[in-house]
Amino acid sequence: MKVVCPVCNKLFEAECTPYKTVYNEIMYYFDTEICQIAFSREPERFIAKCEKK
Ligand SMILES: [Zn+2]
Numbered sequence: 001m002k003v004v005c006p007v008c009n010k011l012f013e014a015e016c017t018p019y020k021t022v023y024n025e026i027m028y029y030f031d032t033e034i035c036q037i038a039f040s041r042e043p044e045r046f047i048a049k050c051e052k053k
Helices: 033-041 043-047
Strands: 002-004 011-013 020-023 026-029
Touching: 020 033, 020 043, 033 043
Parallel strands: none
Antiparallel strands: 002 011, 020 026
16 A cells, blocks of 8 residues: 655555554554654644645
8 A cells, every 4th residue: 555654745655664653543654763753743733734624
């Protein structure tokens, strides 16, 4: 499954990364640990542009 890192917008395979976080019942995948940490610090900053409601 191809996913986009919400922090750096890089496309990658979700199965290839150990970095994932559930936030507001949505699973977010990250290409690097750095991106995951950045997201966990300020999730609102990164999900605003990705939300589809
Ligand atoms: Zn990233």
